[in-house]
Amino acid sequence: MIKTLLAQVKEFKKASFLTPVFMILEVVVETLIPLVMADMIDHGVEAGNISYLYQRGAIMALLAVAGLVTGILGGKYGAYASSGFARNLRKAMYTNIQTYSFSNIDKFSTASLITRLTTDVTNLQNAYQMILRMCTRAPASLICAMAMAFMINARIASIYLIAVIFLGCFLVFIMRKATKYFREVFEKYDDLNASVQENINAVRVVKAYVREDYETTKFQKACNKVYEMFVRAEKLVVMNMPVMQFTVYACILGISWLGAKMIVGGSLTTGELMSLLTYCMNILMSLMMLSMVFVMVTMSAASAERVSEVINEKADLADPQNPVMEVADGSIVFDHVDFSYKKDSKEPVLKDINLSIHAGETIGIIGGTGSAKSSLVNLISRLYDVSSGSVKVGGVDVRKYHMDSLRNQVAVVLQKNVLFSGTILENLRWGDKDASEEECRRVCQLACADDFIEKMPDKYHTYIEQGGTNVSGGQKQRLCIARALLKKPKVLILDDSTSAVDTATDARIRKAFAEEIPDTTKLIIAQRISSIQSADRIIVMDEGRISGFGTHEELMKNNAIYQEVYNSQIKGGGDFDENKGGEQA
Template structure:
């Protein structure tokens, strides 16, 4: 798990190595300083060296302090640089991994959870990494060097420090085992908090129109309160860390002072050596305190490391095979006894035994009630999901044998939830073809009947689209998405209820443009209005995941009760009373 994350260090290996080097040099300087102080006191103050010895050793002390400051600053600089770069690479690797996920992989984690892992969890790991390459090395180095120097000065007094270590170790272990499960729960709650925030911001118009602000505030406050309670529990347990450290530190200092004073009286220890031992006591116990802080940070980041590793370990269930087919011959589509389940369970299929053959260039209309699996059917064509049973073929080849990108390049899909990204209209349209000329953009928009409203904007095709297309209407957004799909010049065009916000006249004009301009493209149109489908070459009537009827408009009026009922109800609704 750690090994997988460390791969993200990459070009920041050098600063990651330089930081520990300067940390060691800083520690060496700090360990030398107490010895120099002892010599200065014993020879310059208590001894016969006088001011010459004080000046000599004082200058050396100043040099060591300046060197320690310099090494510490360099260690901090390289640690910050390395940890920030590590976090940048880690976010890149996670985002790159998510881009390769199939829809089912994304459904498994949820968008809010992925955002939390890319932000909060990465920040926790970044802080832990910085602490590990600096403080986590400094503390044990300081502990070991100070212990060695202390034992050289007085073996008996140094045993006091050894007695404090197991007390601290047991205390820290008990604290950490209690705290880790709480932090695991906290980060799962963060996912819920982000999900609520995301839903609220996306649906803010609905919230205000139904005057549900108080309800949303209560939902947010409830989850926020849970995070507060969990963090409070964790901090209460962690709060025992500082008193334990302080108790051990002051107990050691009192014992060293007591026994050291007796040894000075008996001439087995000098004043300078006692001062050095007191300094080493502070260094040893401070290093233990810093180690406890490292353990706290590692405990917090451990849950984040596990969540990040889950994201990086997740394998997409839709991948290109070896020796994949890279060319789609035509837009013919074949469903051979296809069943599909989102949960992969054969007993819970939303599509059941679909057997369908569509020649290239045909226009196919798909009609059905809510939940009849219309969208699920068309999502199998570009391999957004894989069939649970049976085979889906495009151009006579099983879609699982294609290179995924090559297949999707030939299938343009306008989803139910039309999405426009922040940027100009031109930038959004060029998602369909990055190399499209301005003339091609205009032509695609004319076919989608988007050019007429674009020309009314002051900046026309350079008009800036706000996030999510907030500054254009639903119908305008749909027509821009259709134009974007047409720019791909696909062999298969799928419109998933993507003209629902367009008036019937414009809808008819768009369909006429399809017939005239892209006759060789296979067109699948999902719609709720019969008028949007009645001129299709073939109409499918979906009901509870099955095809209940298939034929032309006239044939279905004669042979299919569901189609006839929908047609008659819509015709009645269109007649003025």
């Protein structure tokens, strides 16, 4: 974990080195000031030597300026190093997330990743700055002050030693107890962020069902859990200050009482006593700084683990050595394919799938909810790897391709359509960043999206709100289809991507595909038989298996499930899930 985090210091190593150097210099200067002050009192004030006072006063002023400069430089480099460290952590996490396969992403919730990129990294940033500055300054100040105190009077300095041992044991006790609570706190933050995210994403549903009070109550519960965990942790941490103050005042009383007796006895001077009191404050303030570092490190320990998890997570899918860079054609072959989302699953999602699809064919896929239609097509672009068997595109196993090359030739319009904030053109150019406006218009005509775009005030320069909230479901689907077509793919997969489109527009899209991109293999997942009836062949999925594969006419003759759905839909109003295994129409 530590190695993972320190690897992100990178170009900020110099600043990370200079920060403790300047902090140590500041400590050395601060340690010298009490010595000069003691000399000033013993040989200047008590002797009445004004010139000596001026001389030592000038030295103290120079030391103070030197302490100020080194302190400022230490703070500057510390802030620079910690901010850069946090930037690199966020970059490393975000970059690694982009390499994740779907199975990797399934391990982390969206809310958890957001918490790790924000709250957890901020905790580490603060902890890193504290370690560079306070974790260097406090021990250095403690050691220097203790050495000077023993040099002046070992008997009185032993009081410091007792105080240091007592406080050290107490801090270890607090740290061990509080760490557990802080680790739980950040897990509760995930729940809090999840509640906010879910509520904002579904705000229209919340308002439609008048559930604002329910959502508010749910959020308050999440807030209360975070509050309760913080209270438990802080109850332990706040004990630090009163114990620290008790120790400071006890030391001052002990030094004053013992020092006064020694001054009367002639074994200690007034200046030396004042220096010892100053070093007392230095030592105990150093312990207080260390306690603050311990608290921050305690809080950030859980954050460090969570951030390291994201950085160290290795993508389940990787490019092979000497990958194939070109996809020859759009032919697809499934050879005895089994697939499970988890390796330890007892029952596979897809079972013994055998398919052979020719380049340029239009293949319809129909099946009930949970029949693994989407799982089937996800294997083609290698969003997941098969558990056994093989999937071939263009005659080559998809695992032998460079993933970017494969996915550039296998365009997928997913069941959940996503548009990004930006203009229509910017969204379309996700398919091809160098596409001209004319090319964008062309694919929009194929996807029947140009009709509504031309009616918009700014046409192709119309701004799309985040998530595409200012366009309808059908319009969003057509824009996503156009975006996929811009890739000029050899395989086009439409995962129930025309469900929000009216029947007439759906027919126009299918006709345009047949006429304009005949060489592209098209796989269309649909619930309406009318959407796939004219396909070259149709796959009927049932509980992870292929129940039937053939033309519409062939399935009408020999596939009972297909017959039931067709008859119910011709009759009007039926869908696959309602009629599968139901009463024959």
